[in-house]
Amino acid sequence: AQSVTQLGSHVSVSEGALVLLRCNYSSSVPPYLFWYVQYPNQGLQLLLKYTTGATLVKGINGFEAEFKKSETSFHLTKPSAHMSDAAEYFCALSSGNTPLVFGKGTRLSVIA
Amino acid sequence: DAGITQSPRHKVTETGTPVTLRCHQTENHRYMYWYRQDPGHGLRLIHYSYGVKDTDKGEVSDGYSVSRSKTEDFLLTLESATSSQTSVYFCAISLRGGLETQYFGPGTRLLVL
Numbered sequence: 353a354q355s356v357t358q359l360g361s362h363v364s365v366s367e368g369a370l371v372l373l374r375c376n377y378s379s380s381v382p383p384y385l386f387w388y389v390q391y392p393n394q395g396l397q398l399l400l401k402y403t404t405g406a407t408l409v410k411g412i413n414g415f416e417a418e419f420k421k422s423e424t425s426f427h428l429t430k431p432s433a434h435m436s437d438a439a440e441y442f443c444a445l446s447s448g449n450t451p452l453v454f455g456k457g458t459r460l461s462v463i464a
Numbered sequence: 465d466a467g468i469t470q471s472p473r474h475k476v477t478e479t480g481t482p483v484t485l486r487c488h489q490t491e492n493h494r495y496m497y498w499y500r501q502d503p504g505h506g507l508r509l510i511h512y513s514y515g516v517k518d519t520d521k522g523e524v525s526d527g528y529s530v531s532r533s534k535t536e537d538f539l540l541t542l543e544s545a546t547s548s549q550t551s552v553y554f555c556a557i558s559l560r561g562g563l564e565t566q567y568f569g570p571g572t573r574l575l576v577l
Contacts, residue, residue: 361504384562384563386565388568393571394570394571395468395554395568395569395570395571396507396554396556396566396568397568398565398566398567401565403563442506442507446562446563447562448562448563449560449561449562449563450562451497451509451512451522451561451562452509452562452566454499454506454507454508455506456504456505456506457506
């Protein structure tokens with residue numbers, strides 16, 4: 353069975369500090385991995401995705417994530433947090449043609 | 465932005481009444497999904513469709529039914545709404561299924577009293 357675990361339901365960082373949001377997955381087949389962001393009162397939008405090939409994936413708004421098969425992880429990072437990054441972030445997994453399985457989300461707060 | 469609309473955007477109803485939520489897309493994507501979002505649970509798949517009249521159950525399908533008679537419309541029906549179905553409902557679309565990016569609608573906030 354596939355599953356996604358996001359470590360930490362709430363992460364708080366200072367403006368300008370490193371953002372690190374953790375995601376671990378379980379899958380019996382090679383996964384496709386996604387990070388989505390949800391701003392208040394909006395739907396989700398794609399930040400980045402890993403399919404095959406290069407394990408370091410760059411997304412929008414300066415975010416990137418690294419696929420580490422040995423650690424079954426796909427952590428999301430951004431070198432310097434901005435106030436506009438405050439949102440909820442979801443890690444998701446798919447394998448084959450199965451629908452996405454989402455983690456429970458991590459709410460990111462950015463402190464001025 | 466992908467052309468996905470949801471209606472209504474907000475709804476208050478009473479326990480035991482039927483409710484239908486509509487998702488409409490203008491992208492001609494084959495796959496359509498209904499999710500519910502609840503605090504502490506993230507997004508959970510209710511039902512999805514992989515073509516006209518082709519649907520399948522998701523993780524939390526009990527109490528919900530769906531229909532897709534046209535490519536562009538995917539309806540979610542709560543036959544007899546319960547308070548546990550108070551939630552925010554999101555529709556999503558994708559071109560070719562799980563490996564493709566899903567695009568999300570703006571959501572419908574449903575309150576069942």
